[in-house]
Amino acid sequence: MTDEVLRTENLARAFGGLQAVAGVSLSLYAGKVTALVGPNGAGKTTTFNLITGNLRADSGAAQIRGKPIMGLKPWQVARLGVARSFQDLRLFTHMTVRENVLAATETASWFWQPGGGAARRAREDRAARALEATGLAALAHARAVDLAYAERKFLSMARILAAEADIWLLDEPASGLDLASRLRFGELLRGATARGVAICLIEHNLDVVTELSDRIAFLDQGKVLAEGDPQTILRDPALAAIYFGDRPQEAA
Amino acid sequence: MIAYAANLATIVAIFGILAATLNFVVGFAGIFSVAHAVFFGLGAYAGAQVALHIVPDALLACVVAAVVAGGLSLCLALPALRVRGEYFVAASLGLQMMATTLFSEAKAFTGGIGGLVAIPRPTLFGMEVSVLPLALVALALILFATALLQRGAFGRTLQALRDAESAAEALGKNVAAAKTLAMLFACAGAGIAGALFALHLSFVNVESFTMDQSVLVMAMVIIGGTGTLWGPVIGAIILLSLPAGLAFVPFIPATEVGAVQQIIYGLAMTLLMIFRPAGLVGDLSKGRATA
Amino acid sequence: MLFLQLLLQGIQTGALYALTAAGFALIFGATRIFHFAHGTSFTLAGYAFLFCWNGGLPGWIGTLAGIAVAMLFGLAMERLVYRPIQRHEGSFFTVFVAAFGVAVVVQNLVGMVAGRGFASVDTRLSLATEVLPDVFLAPIFWIAIAVAVVLFAALSAFLTRTHAGVALRALAQNPDLLRAYGLSSNRLSMLAFAVGSAMAAPAAILTAMTTGLNEAIGHHVMLISMAATIVGGVGSLRGAALAGLMLGVAESVALQFVDTQWAEAVSFLVLFAFIIFRPSGFFGVAQTR
Numbered sequence: 001m002t003d004e005v006l007r008t009e010n011l012a013r014a015f016g017g018l019q020a021v022a023g024v025s026l027s028l029y030a031g032k033v034t035a036l037v038g039p040n041g042a043g044k045t046t047t048f049n050l051i052t053g054n055l056r057a058d059s060g061a062a063q064i065r066g067k068p069i070m071g072l073k074p075w076q077v078a079r080l081g082v083a084r085s086f087q088d089l090r091l092f093t094h095m096t097v098r099e100n101v102l103a104a105t106e107t108a109s110w111f112w113q114p115g116g117g118a119a120r121r122a123r124e125d126r127a128a129r130a131l132e133a134t135g136l137a138a139l140a141h142a143r144a145v146d147l148a149y150a151e152r153k154f155l156s157m158a159r160i161l162a163a164e165a166d167i168w169l170l171d172e173p174a175s176g177l178d179l180a181s182r183l184r185f186g187e188l189l190r191g192a193t194a195r196g197v198a199i200c201l202i203e204h205n206l207d208v209v210t211e212l213s214d215r216i217a218f219l220d221q222g223k224v225l226a227e228g229d230p231q232t233i234l235r236d237p238a239l240a241a242i243y244f245g246d247r248p249q250e251a252a
Numbered sequence: 253m254i255a256y257a258a259n260l261a262t263i264v265a266i267f268g269i270l271a272a273t274l275n276f277v278v279g280f281a282g283i284f285s286v287a288h289a290v291f292f293g294l295g296a297y298a299g300a301q302v303a304l305h306i307v308p309d310a311l312l313a314c315v316v317a318a319v320v321a322g323g324l325s326l327c328l329a330l331p332a333l334r335v336r337g338e339y340f341v342a343a344s345l346g347l348q349m350m351a352t353t354l355f356s357e358a359k360a361f362t363g364g365i366g367g368l369v370a371i372p373r374p375t376l377f378g379m380e381v382s383v384l385p386l387a388l389v390a391l392a393l394i395l396f397a398t399a400l401l402q403r404g405a406f407g408r409t410l411q412a413l414r415d416a417e418s419a420a421e422a423l424g425k426n427v428a429a430a431k432t433l434a435m436l437f438a439c440a441g442a443g444i445a446g447a448l449f450a451l452h453l454s455f456v457n458v459e460s461f462t463m464d465q466s467v468l469v470m471a472m473v474i475i476g477g478t479g480t481l482w483g484p485v486i487g488a489i490i491l492l493s494l495p496a497g498l499a500f501v502p503f504i505p506a507t508e509v510g511a512v513q514q515i516i517y518g519l520a521m522t523l524l525m526i527f528r529p530a531g532l533v534g535d536l537s538k539g540r541a542t543a
Numbered sequence: 544m545l546f547l548q549l550l551l552q553g554i555q556t557g558a559l560y561a562l563t564a565a566g567f568a569l570i571f572g573a574t575r576i577f578h579f580a581h582g583t584s585f586t587l588a589g590y591a592f593l594f595c596w597n598g599g600l601p602g603w604i605g606t607l608a609g610i611a612v613a614m615l616f617g618l619a620m621e622r623l624v625y626r627p628i629q630r631h632e633g634s635f636f637t638v639f640v641a642a643f644g645v646a647v648v649v650q651n652l653v654g655m656v657a658g659r660g661f662a663s664v665d666t667r668l669s670l671a672t673e674v675l676p677d678v679f680l681a682p683i684f685w686i687a688i689a690v691a692v693v694l695f696a697a698l699s700a701f702l703t704r705t706h707a708g709v710a711l712r713a714l715a716q717n718p719d720l721l722r723a724y725g726l727s728s729n730r731l732s733m734l735a736f737a738v739g740s741a742m743a744a745p746a747a748i749l750t751a752m753t754t755g756l757n758e759a760i761g762h763h764v765m766l767i768s769m770a771a772t773i774v775g776g777v778g779s780l781r782g783a784a785l786a787g788l789m790l791g792v793a794e795s796v797a798l799q800f801v802d803t804q805w806a807e808a809v810s811f812l813v814l815f816a817f818i819i820f821r822p823s824g825f826f827g828v829a830q831t832r
């Protein structure tokens with residue numbers, strides 16, 4: 001069995017009367033892509049927010065390699081090796097592409113970073129490699145706001161690459177990408193899993209899911225309805241019905 | 253004439269420091285403080301008290317001023333950690349208004365409305381010095397720090413949290429610490445400017461530390477160009493030489509010079525915001541400034 | 544009886560604060576524009592009334608003139624300053640600085656034209672009589688209360704009964720609708736500015752009759768309106784009005800305990816405390832992050 005690096009147990013969170021996440025238990029494994037699929041509003045993004053500490057969980061627990069992470073601040077979770085992307089990207093809009101990626105390599109909030117000149121050159125190398133891998137090297141000096149849609153998505157990925165985390169939480173990183181971009185995106189993921197990165201991928205396009213994921217967790221109304229290998233999950237007619245919206249009529 | 257020029261240069265340098273330090277928080281961290289004059293004032297009073305009651309040593313006065321203003325910067329860091337945008341502007345205005353009242357009332361520390369008078373001439377290592385070289389050195393250091401900020405990691409951190417705070421946090425940046433640190437640095441710098449101001453004029457009162465002053469400094473940063481190296485200094489030069497320039501315009505009655513000056517800088521702020529929001533310098537180094 | 548006197552005075556001041564603050568809150572809620580020149584509408588309306596009065600015109604003409612001037616100024620700001628800035632993705636701070644610039648310009652122009660320092664109109668309405676032992680009230684107290692009550696009734700009728708009013712309210716409570724509204728948001732924003740600015744005029748005129756105006760009064764009015772809007776909770780007109788009333792009372796009642804110089808600081812202390820401990824205000828619906 002592969003190594004479990006992140007696990008959540010019965011995470012739950014309500015907004016007012018709405019139970020957005022209702023007991024999600026999920027595991028991520030080194031070198032594996034776990035796709036988190038489910039209809040709009042299923043609670044996928046909220047699950048990410050609970051793991052990263054952007055939202056407080058009402059109940060439940062989560063740990064990274066056995067270390068409990070509930071109650072940690074987002075930056076503390078990040079320093080345990082978690083990198084995430086946002087559905088709305090949240091790029092550093094008025095900074096250049098290169099600065100965006102460099103910023104991802106610098107975590108110290110002090111006036112200077114530790115490690116001196118050697119460490120700085122290492123960070124610059126990392127940033128350069130991330131730009132190379134995402135095909136943004138030629139745009140290094142453009143501002144993030146001035147990028148095209150696909151380029152923005154890749155910049156968001158470049159930040160994650162440069163952050164050198166070994167757990168990636170990706171919130172619809174491939175949505176709206178054209179075929180060529182999607183292939184390049186797939187390469188990025190495969191490169192990462194080869195290095196042992198554990199990836200959780202939120203994605204609506206089932207072709208992308210089939211192609212890229214090793215496991216699927218199916219989320220609906222805040223609950224994991226099924227978990228398993230892509231073939232079994234995607235062939236399940238009940239799940240397909242929920243996913244494509246013809247949910248069986250609930251008792252009034 | 254030389255005395256006049258030296259005086260103007262000293263004042264420009266002091267306000268250059270003020271504007272450049274405000275630029276740290278406004279131009280990089282996107283924290284729009286309208287309370288910079290509070291820390292200018294704290295530094296001025298602290299420096300003046302040191303000179304009056306201990307020794308008129310310029311270095312000591314500056315250090316004490318920086319410590320007092322930097323320490324109290326927490327008053328502004330606290331709301332900066334809680335709210336952004338309009339709310340923070342409102343909080344800083346609230347702080348400014350409270351501080352103005354405090355400055356006029358805390359007679360033991362500030363001398364009340366009358367202010368502190370007869371502050372002795374500053375010395376440095378026992379020798380009497382004029383404030384101009386000190387102010388220029390301080391300004392040079394601050395500009396050097398700004399240049400580092402523009403290139404270095406800390407500046408990137410501040411800009412990152414300005415553009416997308418949650419994304420910066422998700423990358424492992426302790427946003428609260430970075431904001432507090434930026435605020436501390438900017439306010440301590442304003443404190444130093446205040447100490448130099450007190451030593452230069454040998455007299456200070458609350459008039460110099462009101463909201464109008466905060467807005468003037470803000471206008472310097474904005475008119476020059478936020479986030480730029482030279483913008484704040486150029487803004488300071490322009491706004492401070494306005495009164496001098498207007499004094500030579502014959503058809504303005506002497507009593508109206510102040511009002512005309514204010515009208516000009518008010519108009520300049522509005523028109524710049526409409527037509528050139530990046531400021532005068534901001535346009536030259538495109539991509540840097542973000543008003 | 545000093546306390547009662549201060550309380551009544553505070554209610555009078557507070558009623559005027561409430562009117563101005565509601566205007567600011569209406570504009571901010573509906574357009575998300577931090578209309579920092581709102582105090583300038585107040586100044587202009589007050590001085591317009593003053594001019595008419597000193598020119599020997601009847602009070603109602605002055606009142607209409609005041610309202611018209613405030614409205615025109617608000618609309619001009621919307622068209623000539625805010626609209627162009629928003630067209631090039633200007634941040635809130637760009638808006639703030641531009642508005643502030645206008646406020647500075649108008650303040651100094653008014654000072655040059657109308658003279659600096661306090662100016663007021665003398666009417667018999669502001670002559671106080673002893674209504675209780677040691678408690679003095681002027682007719683203007685009742686007028687201020689009546690004006691505030693009538694205007695709030697009119698405003699809430701407008702906001703609940705008319706189509707445009709309901710749309711404005713919807714915008715205030717759910718900023719996301721601003722985008723969904725698309726085409727009509729342009730006209731709604733002009734409407735918000737017209738109505739919101741007009742709300743400042745009655746308060747300005749009553750202030751001219753009581754404590755008097757000076758060219759810098761707009762600053763003070765603006766800061767109070769902003770404080771009331773935030774303390775009340777952005778998006779809530781009722782909150783802003785109540786907070787305005789409360790700030791007026793607090794400033795006045797505080798005089799029992801502290802010297803006059805501290806009165807204004809009391810408002811800002813309240814504001815500051817709210818921002819740190821409860822940034823969403825009394826009735827806050829809007830989030831700050």
Ligand SMILES: Nc1ncnc2c1ncn2[C@@H]1O[C@H](COP(=O)(O)OP(=O)(O)OP(=O)(O)O)[C@@H](O)[C@H]1O
Nearest residue numbers: 015018020038039040041042043044045046047087
């Ligand atoms: N901060 C919040 N406050 C209130 N409700 C929220 C908040 N965040 C999410 N919700 C609600 O919780 C539910 C789950 O939202 P979530 O964003 O997790 O869905 P999702 O699975 O990511 O959907 P999508 O595919 O549309 O991104 C939704 O009904 C949403 O409206």
Ligand SMILES: [Mg+2]
Nearest residue numbers: 044045046087
């Ligand atoms: Mg989502």
